[in-house]
Amino acid sequence: MSRNLHVLASDEYEGRETGKKGQKMAAEYISNQFKSFGIPPYKDNTYYQTYPLNLILPVPADVTINKKKFIGNKDYYNFPGLSEQTITSANVLFLGYGIEEENYNDYKGADVKGKTIMILSGEPYDAAGKSIVTKSKQPSTWTTYYKVKTEKAKDVGAAAILIVVNDMEKGIADNKHRLESSALKLNLPQKEAPIIYISKEMADAILKKTTTEKIIAKISKSGKPLKIKAKANVVVDIKNNIQKIEAENVLGYVEGTDIKEELIIITAHYDHLGKEGDVVYNGADDDGSGTVAVINLAQAFTQAKKEGHGPRRSILFMPVSGEEKGLLGSAYYTENPVYPLKNTVCDLNIDMIGRLDEKHEKNSNYVYLIGSDKLSSQLHNVSEQANKTYTNIELDYTFDDEKDKNRFYYRSDHYNFAKKGIPVIFYFNGVHADYHKETDEVQKIDFVKMEKITRLVFFTAWELANRNQRIVVDSNKK
Ligand SMILES: [Zn+2]
Incomplete structure (x- = not known):
């Protein structure tokens, strides 16, 4: 041996x-x-x-918000291997951190099905810097918050999932290897909701009437989940090089x-x-x-x-x-x-x-x-x-x-x-x-x-x- x-x-x-x-x-x-x-x-x-x-080569999706085209691997990023599709939505459901069940209960079935969902990354903290997520809902080390959130969003039939990243530059740097590696799949992926990691600026462009910062402060103070129906024209276009x-x-x-x-x-x-x-x-x-x-x-x-x-x-x-x-x-x-x-x-x-x-x-x-x-x-x-x-x-x-x-x-x-x-x-x-x-x-x-x-x-x-x-x-x- x-x-x-x-x-x-x-x-x-x-x-x-x-x-x-x-x-x-x-x-x-x-x-x-x-x-x-x-x-x-x-x-x-x-x-x-x-x-x-x-072998699906790393090519960023095209993302447009209210007709403004953003730049992949600068304003946002996505991992290679998403299924090819174009998703156009007139509304975005913003579900705060998207951890608490309550967020989804109001948006079951037809309400979420086919819609674009936006959620904040990480978890909410109170003023003292302590997580306000119920203990039983805190994920293990292996199952990250991303996984908990995105699987739930996929379960309820979301068309696309936008995750608001706190620090875009750091996010891109931390994920450099995965972003530059090709995905390997046996079959071409079935149509599955794409996950796009977006900057706070992009989230603000979707929210218009308020900002991500204000909402983070609000959740931290109230400790309550939150949902906002934002009127915004979002287009996510994925074309693969295989x-x-x-x-x-x-x-x-x-x-x-x-x-x-x-x-x-x-x-x-x-x-x-x-x-x-x-x-x-x-x-x-x-x-x-x-x-x-x-x-x-x-x-x-x-x-x-x-x-x-x-x-x-x-x-x-x-x-x-x-x-x-x-x-x-x-x-x-x-x-x-x-x-x-x-x-x-x-x-x-x-x-x-x-x-x-x-x-x-x-x-x-x-x-x-x-x-x-x-x-x-x-x-x-x-x-x-x-x-x-x-x-x-x-x-x-x-x-x-x-x-x-x-x-x-x-x-x-x-x-x-x-x-x-x-x-x-x-x-x-x-x-x-x-x-x-x-x-x-x-x-x-x-x-x-x-x-x-x-x-x-x-x-x-x-x-x-x-x-x-x-x-x-x-x-x-x-
Ligand atoms: Zn092994």
């Missing part, structure tokens, strides 16, 4: 960004490993499932014996964040660690097969790409499965197993398991039993709690399988200081810990592949 990870997480692989040179090099490296173990290509001389992607590109999932298919039509899938994402100038995001833990674990598992099962102990069910070892861009590779596979989903018993997904999180700083003998009992109590039991018999790792189920604000269950490739009703286990060490930073380097990997977790996946997969009865789907937990 160390040898493979020193290759895949080296600067030469340029951070393995989906669609770019480093990702292609990684795909080739992984398929060469599969080949060297004696795994044949799954079809027509290839290990690849190649899928099409739309390049068609391709990316690859790598498939190592080890055929089973007497129950070979049934399939266990073991996934990890081999893509990462790429590079910015000379800074390479090597992603040794995320998810170089899972990728080399899958390579090793493929080798172990192939070796067993050569020695006459091949699995009864087939096993698909599938490092996927596109995860960092929105779980794209696994989404493509589950929409275009090579082997029927109804014969797919489960997905064991490994994403980050080489490091320690803060909670376990002093104890490397742990792994978070996520989702193991959500669809199949039998899968959970198989996993528990494998650990008890062979590995004795502390299995931490903290993140199975639906109330946990990190929502990790929804954030890696297994989720695309779970969505299709296929039981999953997500193996994860939690986040750490180097998560999504250029400092996620191979020197910091704990290979002893990684090996132990990989063995747990091995014993679990072995039982799932060889037991008489296929595990059944017997629950549907959130």
Whole structure:
């Protein structure tokens, strides 16, 4: 695992960004490993499932207020990947901070549907500088106010969402990287309300009779939500510049014996964040660690097969790409499965197993398991039993709690399988200081810990592949 990870997480692989040179090099490296173990290509001389992607280049929308044309990335900004459309509105609903439910209750259904909504960014403070948002409505660290607000606005059918940014210059500087990066999508986005971040001057041009500053002061004093119906002609025009590109999932298919039509899938994402100038995001833990674990598992099962102990069910070892861009590779596979989903018993997904999180700083003998009992109590039991018999790792189920604000269950490739009703286990060490930073380097990997977790996946997969009865789907937990 160390040898493979020193290759895949080296600067030469340029951070393995989906669609770019480093990702292609990684795909080739992984398929060469599969080949060297004696795994044949799954079809027509290839290990690849190649899928099409739309690279949406960063082009700001055109925004006009009362016939005055404003300038993108100066007066306002928007992230790339909005759906192409032109939205013209004669009224704008200004909903203050747009956090409190009350704001939306008055504007349900027909009132909001198809309208342009304007909301202030951040949260309201009282004179003493304390937030006046009800505690229960304060979002977690991961779910930002933006997300809470914009999802609600989309839910009620807004046509466009204008978010008033306190400091436009800072907003543009803080988001420079995202504003200059292309968006990557499997399909062209469905018509969805665009989010445009506008300056206070633009908001004032919409309000006319009052100013943003005055309203902020008013909310701070009264502590009450506010809504204003402003008569203003706002046009948002979005035209995209799209390049068609391709990316690859790598498939190592080890055929089973007497129950070979049934399939266990073991996934990890081999893509990462790429590079910015000379800074390479090597992603040794995320998810170089899972990728080399899958390579090793493929080798172990192939070796067993050569020695006459091949699995009864087939096993698909599938490092996927596109995860960092929105779980794209696994989404493509589950929409275009090579082997029927109804014969797919489960997905064991490994994403980050080489490091320690803060909670376990002093104890490397742990792994978070996520989702193991959500669809199949039998899968959970198989996993528990494998650990008890062979590995004795502390299995931490903290993140199975639906109330946990990190929502990790929804954030890696297994989720695309779970969505299709296929039981999953997500193996994860939690986040750490180097998560999504250029400092996620191979020197910091704990290979002893990684090996132990990989063995747990091995014993679990072995039982799932060889037991008489296929595990059944017997629950549907959130
Ligand atoms: Zn990851």
